[in-house]
Amino acid sequence: MADEVRVSINSEYDIVTARLKGRDLAAKLGFSSTELVVIATAISEIARNIVQYAKHGEISMSIIQQGSRSGIIITARDKGPGIPNINLAMQDGYSTGGGLGLGLPGAKRLMDEFEVTSKVGSGTTVTMKKWLR
Structure with a gap:
């Protein structure tokens, strides 16, 4: 398997594909089975947001190296409507789509590093990192 994987996100099926490919890449690095579930869950949450709000992404x-540590970096990009208020979107329970409002804040809690950038009308980029312990 290559050290970089890209998955187009256009449907629920693509969420499963991204989840599996991310899990495989993280397993290649040596993450524990518990951490693999955590990484796959974070990927699912972010991919689901793409399908629900942006439709495509x-x-x-x-795999990343920073000094003596290794990890996985996951970057989700879309050209959807964007997030008008990132601070509000990062609050548990906030949802504009009728969900539980746990997607972005939930994914942030699961990962070691998490960043969201968004411009209304231009799209959103979410970057997440998980470091091997």
């Missing part, structure tokens, strides 16, 4: 996943 892409998730790229790759």
Whole structure:
């Protein structure tokens, strides 16, 4: 398997594909089975947001090295409507789509590093990292 994987996100099926490919890449690095579930869950949450709000996007996943540590970086990009208020969107329970409002804040809690950038009318980028312990 390559050290970088890209998955186009256009449907529920693509969420499953991204989840599996991310899990496989993380397993290649040596993450524990518990951490693999955590990583796959975070990917699912972010991919689901793409399908629900932007309709189309892409998730790229790759192995990263920073000094003596290794990890996985997951970047989700879309050209959807964007997020008008990122601070509000990061609050548990906030949802504009009728869901539980746990997607972004839930994914943030699961990962070691998490960043959201968004511009209304231009799309959103979510970058998440998980470091091997």
